[in-house]
Amino acid sequence: MTVNQPDRHLRVAIIGGGPGGLATAIALSKIPNVSATIYEQATVLREVGAGISIGTNTWNVLELLGVADTLTSGHPTWTILNMNGRSGEELDRREKPWDSTKHPPIRTQRTKLQSALLAHVEPGTIQLSKRLSRMVDKGHEGVGLYFEDGSAVVADLVVGADGIRSVVRDTAWSDYEIRFTGTTIWRTLLPWDNVKDLDPRFGITGWWHTPTTHVYFSPVGEGLWEIASRAWQDPAIHSANKKSWGVPVENALVESHFTEYLPSIREALSRVPTGGWREFAAFAGPELAQLTAWDNKVVLVGDSSHALSGAFGSGAGFAMEDGWVLAQALSRWKNDTSKALPLFDAIRLPYYSRMYAHLSSEASKRAIKLKTLGNPTFDERVKNKIITDGGKDMSWIYQNDIGAVWREWAGGLDGAA
Numbered sequence: 001m002t003v004n005q006p007d008r009h010l011r012v013a014i015i016g017g018g019p020g021g022l023a024t025a026i027a028l029s030k031i032p033n034v035s036a037t038i039y040e041q042a043t044v045l046r047e048v049g050a051g052i053s054i055g056t057n058t059w060n061v062l063e064l065l066g067v068a069d070t071l072t073s074g075h076p077t078w079t080i081l082n083m084n085g086r087s088g089e090e091l092d093r094r095e096k097p098w099d100s101t102k103h104p105p106i107r108t109q110r111t112k113l114q115s116a117l118l119a120h121v122e123p124g125t126i127q128l129s130k131r132l133s134r135m136v137d138k139g140h141e142g143v144g145l146y147f148e149d150g151s152a153v154v155a156d157l158v159v160g161a162d163g164i165r166s167v168v169r170d171t172a173w174s175d176y177e178i179r180f181t182g183t184t185i186w187r188t189l190l191p192w193d194n195v196k197d198l199d200p201r202f203g204i205t206g207w208w209h210t211p212t213t214h215v216y217f218s219p220v221g222e223g224l225w226e227i228a229s230r231a232w233q234d235p236a237i238h239s240a241n242k243k244s245w246g247v248p249v250e251n252a253l254v255e256s257h258f259t260e261y262l263p264s265i266r267e268a269l270s271r272v273p274t275g276g277w278r279e280f281a282a283f284a285g286p287e288l289a290q291l292t293a294w295d296n297k298v299v300l301v302g303d304s305s306h307a308l309s310g311a312f313g314s315g316a317g318f319a320m321e322d323g324w325v326l327a328q329a330l331s332r333w334k335n336d337t338s339k340a341l342p343l344f345d346a347i348r349l350p351y352y353s354r355m356y357a358h359l360s361s362e363a364s365k366r367a368i369k370l371k372t373l374g375n376p377t378f379d380e381r382v383k384n385k386i387i388t389d390g391g392k393d394m395s396w397i398y399q400n401d402i403g404a405v406w407r408e409w410a411g412g413l414d415g416a417a
Contacts, residue, residue: 008335012036013145013155015132015168017045020302020319021161022117025125026065027327033335038121039147041131041162045118050187050278051218051226052110053077057400058317059103061324062116064403071116074106075219081206082386084379085215085261091386107205107218107226109189113316132162135171137294157337158298159326161319164283165245166304172293178285178307182235185228185280186254188272192225195271198264210260211381217268227272230282231257249279284309287356291349296341299326306352311359312397321402322348328406332413347409354396 012028014021017040028036054062054074062068082092096105129149135158136144142154160168169176195202202225205218216228254277255269285307291300302319312318326344333339369384370376376384 007031007033009033010035010330010335010337011142011154011156012159013143013153013157014038014159014161015145015166016040016160016162016302016304017042017126017128018161018163018302018319019113019117019316020323021159022114022121023061023065023067023320024159024161024301024323024326025122026067026117026120027324028330029122029125031327031331031335034330036125037153038126039130039132039145040126040128043129045114045126045128046111050110050189050228051107051220052113052316053105053107053313054103054113055105055314055317055398056102057314057398057402058320060401060403061317061320064324065117065120065320067116067120068103070119071108071113073112074108074221075205076104077107077205077218078105079204081201081204083201083206083208084382085208085210085213085258085265086382087379088262089379091209091383107220109220109222109224112221132167135168135298137297143294143297156297159323160298160300160304161302161323162304164285164303164307164309166300168298169300169304172298173288176285176288178283180235180238181282181284181309182232182238183230183282183309184233185230185282186249186277187226187228187280188276188278189220189224189226190272190276192219192223195225195268198268199262202264202268208261208265209382209385210258211378211385213257214385215258215261215265215269227268229254229258229269245280246278248275249277251277282309283307284311287353288349291345291352292341296337299341299344301326305348306355308355308359312355314397318352321400324402325406328410332410343409343413347405 010033012034014024014036017038021038025036025038028034059068062071078096078098080094081090083090131148132145133148134146138144138154142156143158144152144154146152158168160166162168164178202217203219208215213231218226220226251272251274258266258269288305291305292298301322303315325347329340329343366384373380
């Protein structure tokens with residue numbers, strides 16, 4: 001006679017209350033005998049940034065989480081432009097295939113996604129003002145977490161959902177190091193009515209480029225318009241503070257990086273209200289060999305696990321996929337982390353490895369093309385940033401169906417049993 005063993009009771013500490021942490025808590029709340037708590041360093045839970053893209057892959061995981069129908073605000077992004085920021089020449093126009101049976105791709109406010117997720121997080125799950133200062137491996141007892149306010153807890157499983165500057169990762173992977181990429185980003189939101197007289201193309205989601213900078217414009221719904229501007233400087237010469245994330249900056253500093261642009265673009269930047277800009281220094285790090293540590297008591301989700309500095313514009317989607325897969329793996333193995341975490345690693349690690357390989361390949365293409373151009377002009381350098389001829393199929397990211405991925409893995413496990 002076979003006796004079914006009850007699921008092990010699992011104390012889970014989720015470090016970080018961004019999309020990845022919230023999604024992980026939602027997914028874990030559906031699993032028996034799991035007690036999950038989010039520890040968030042902020043005193044008030046709010047998203048730092050401006051807009052966020054929600055594509056098919058992200059909608060797929062939001063559906064699995066039961067959150068999709070709660071997210072109702074955003075601007076459809078069926079058309080994406082890439083433009084020469086100095087001449088106004090259209091370099092590439094991408095029209096996404098229309099499917100009225102599915103959620104449309106949108107650009108929305110980060111706060112709207114956060115609110116939709118929060119509506120599905122069980123009351124009492126989130127503890128604020130909990131900045132993690134250190135983490136200790138206590139062997140069979142679990143992991144000790146010590147916070148700056150003097151409090152401490154012990155968890156059976158720690159989920160590092162604390163972003164690219166992860167304390168969890170930097171503790172459990174002590175030799176890991178992120179470095180400044182040379183890119184600084186300035187973001188803001190302002191009313192569309194304030195700029196709609198400048199150029200009708202500003203109402204279409206798109207990038208406006210020079211060789212080392214770009215300005216991204218997009219409506220985000222509810223009458224708001226987003227600017228995300230980036231400038232690159234040689235990181236061998238210029239440095240950045242690792243803590244520079246969402247800090248206010250003067251308007252003149254931002255505008256000084258975009259003097260080569262069309263007058264209409266410069267005018268749009270000048271219409272940002274004083275104090276409206278926030279600065280973000282972009283850091284990145286190498287590929288990890290494993291996403292789990294400390295005898296399967298620590299696991300990374302989202303940007304902490306793949307420090308790519310937003311290279312694919314879908315980081316929130318990746319983080320939520322991670323949280324959902326982690327929950328399925330724990331459910332599959334009745335909360336046995338010694339089996340569930342290696343399964344999570346087997347599913348998600350190759351996915352992120354493929355991203356690193358893709359970025360390396362694209363960088364090589366651009367370098368080769370620049371070399372063949374010899375002494376390229378301004379416009380040739382701009383065009384070289386936009387690789388459109390024979391570009392790789394990116395559906396493995398933007399059309400990813402994480403539910404189907406899980407079913408395939410689960411089917412393989414059933415077949416091997």
